[in-house]
Amino acid sequence: MKIAVLPGDGIGTEIVAEAIRVLDALDLSFEMETALVGGAAYEAHGHPLPEATLKLAKEADAVLFGAVGDWKYDKLDRPLRPEQAILGLRKNLGLFANFRPAICYEQLVGASSLKPELIAGLDILIIRELTGDIYFGQPRGRRTAVDGHFPGAEEAFDTMRYSRPEVERIARVAFEAARKRSKRVTSVDKANVLETFQFWKDIVTEVHKDYPDIELDHMYVDNAAMQLVKAPKKFDVIVTGNMFGDILSDEAAMLTGSIGMLPSASLNSSNQGLYEPSHGSAPDIAGKGVANPLATILSAAMMLRFSLNQAEAADRIESAVKHVLASGLRTGDIWSEGTKRVGTREMGDAVVAAITKKTITG
Numbered sequence: 001m002k003i004a005v006l007p008g009d010g011i012g013t014e015i016v017a018e019a020i021r022v023l024d025a026l027d028l029s030f031e032m033e034t035a036l037v038g039g040a041a042y043e044a045h046g047h048p049l050p051e052a053t054l055k056l057a058k059e060a061d062a063v064l065f066g067a068v069g070d071w072k073y074d075k076l077d078r079p080l081r082p083e084q085a086i087l088g089l090r091k092n093l094g095l096f097a098n099f100r101p102a103i104c105y106e107q108l109v110g111a112s113s114l115k116p117e118l119i120a121g122l123d124i125l126i127i128r129e130l131t132g133d134i135y136f137g138q139p140r141g142r143r144t145a146v147d148g149h150f151p152g153a154e155e156a157f158d159t160m161r162y163s164r165p166e167v168e169r170i171a172r173v174a175f176e177a178a179r180k181r182s183k184r185v186t187s188v189d190k191a192n193v194l195e196t197f198q199f200w201k202d203i204v205t206e207v208h209k210d211y212p213d214i215e216l217d218h219m220y221v222d223n224a225a226m227q228l229v230k231a232p233k234k235f236d237v238i239v240t241g242n243m244f245g246d247i248l249s250d251e252a253a254m255l256t257g258s259i260g261m262l263p264s265a266s267l268n269s270s271n272q273g274l275y276e277p278s279h280g281s282a283p284d285i286a287g288k289g290v291a292n293p294l295a296t297i298l299s300a301a302m303m304l305r306f307s308l309n310q311a312e313a314a315d316r317i318e319s320a321v322k323h324v325l326a327s328g329l330r331t332g333d334i335w336s337e338g339t340k341r342v343g344t345r346e347m348g349d350a351v352v353a354a355i356t357k358k359t360i361t362g
C-alpha cells in the first residue's frame with residue numbers, strides 16, 4: 001500500500017503530521033512518501049504541482065493531502081497559484097467523485113450554530129461532481145462584449161457544461177452510496193433556469209431506473225441551501241454538480257460545528273483517491289499549533305476504507321476520535337465551557353493513545 005503524502009502549506013504540515021502518527025499507530029505496513037505541493041512547491045521548484053509530485057501521486061494507491069494556499073501568493077499568475085495544485089491533481093488523477101460526510105458528533109452538538117434538536121444525530125453525505133461544470137468548462141476568459149447589456153464593454157465569462165457520461169457516472173456513485181445507507185438520494189440542480197441542469201436532472205432520472213430500491217427526489221439549489229439549515233436531517237445522500245456542491249458542502253460543514261471536523265475523499269473510477277480535510281490552509285492560525293487535526297485524521301480513515309481496503313482500521317480511527325471527544329478534549333475551534341482546550345499535537349497524542357488503548361488524560 002503506497003501513500004503519497006502531500007502536506008502543502010499553512011496548517012497542512014501540522015495536521016498531516018498528526019494523521020501520519022495515527023496511521024503509524026495502527027501497525028499496518030504502508031509505504032509513505034512525502035512531496036511538496038502548493039506554495040511550498042512553488043517556493044522550491046517554481047510550480048505548485050511539480051512533475052515529481054504529480055508522478056508520485058499517480059503511482060500511489062492513495063494521496064493524503066493537507067491544504068494549500070496563502071494570501072501572499074494572491075498576486076501570482078493564476079496557473080502558478082497554490083490552489084492550482086489541487087485542481088491539477090483532481091484533473092490528472094480523474095478524481096470525479098467527491099465524498100463529504102457531514103456528521104454531527106454527539107459531544108459537539110453545542111458547537112453548531114443551529115439549535116441542538118436540528119442537528120443532533122445528523123449524518124448526511126454530500127457527493128459532489130468534481131471535474132466538470134463551470135469550474136473546468138471551456139471557453140473562459142475576458143473579452144470585449146459584442147452583445148448583452150453593454151456591447152463594447154469589457155466582460156468576463158465561464159462555461160457551465162456537463163456531458164452525459166459525466167452525469168451518469170456521478171449519479172451511479174450516489175445511488176451505490178445510498179444503498180449502503182438509508183437508500184435516499186436528493187439530486188440538487190437549477191433545472192428551472194439552466195439548460196445544463198435540466199440535462200443533469202433528466203440523466204439522473206434515467207439512471208435511477210437501474211436503482212428501483214433507492215428513493216430519489218430533486219431539489220433546486222436555492223431550496224437545498226435553505227433546507228440544509230431548516231431541516232438538515234431530512235437529507236441522506238445529496239448529489240450535485242461541482243459549483244453547487246462546493247457551496248453546499250461548506251454550508252453543511254458548519255452544521256457540524258467546525259470545518260476542522262470535516263474529512264473528504266475524492267475518488268476516480270479505479271478507487272484511487274485523494275483524501276483531505278474540507279478546510280483550507282488557515283494562514284491565520286498556521287504555525288501556532290492550535291489547528292484541529294481531526295478532519296485530516298478522519299480523512300485518513302476514509303482513505304483506509306475506500307482506497308486501501310482496511311475498513312477495520314478505519315473503524316478504529318473513527319472510534320478513537322469519538323472516544324477523545326467524549327473525554328472532553330477540544331481544539332480551539334470546537335472548544336466550549338467545561339471542556340479542556342488542547343493544541344494540534346495533544347489532540348493527535350490523544351487519538352494515538354486511544355488507538356493503542358493507553359489512558360487518555362483530560
Ligand code: NAD
Nearest residue numbers: 067068069070071260279280281282283284285291292333
Ligand atoms: P480556511 O478553511 O483555510 O479557513 C477558514 C477559517 O477556518 C479560518 O478562520 C481558519 O483559522 C479556520 N480553520 C480552518 N481549518 C481549521 C482547523 N483545522 N482548525 C481550526 N480552525 C480552522 O479558508 P480560507 O481562510 O478562506 O482560505 C485560506 C487559504 O486556504 C486560501 O489560500 C485558500 O485558497 C486556501 N484553501 C485551500 C483549500 C485546499 O487546499 N483544498 C481549500 C480551501 C481554501
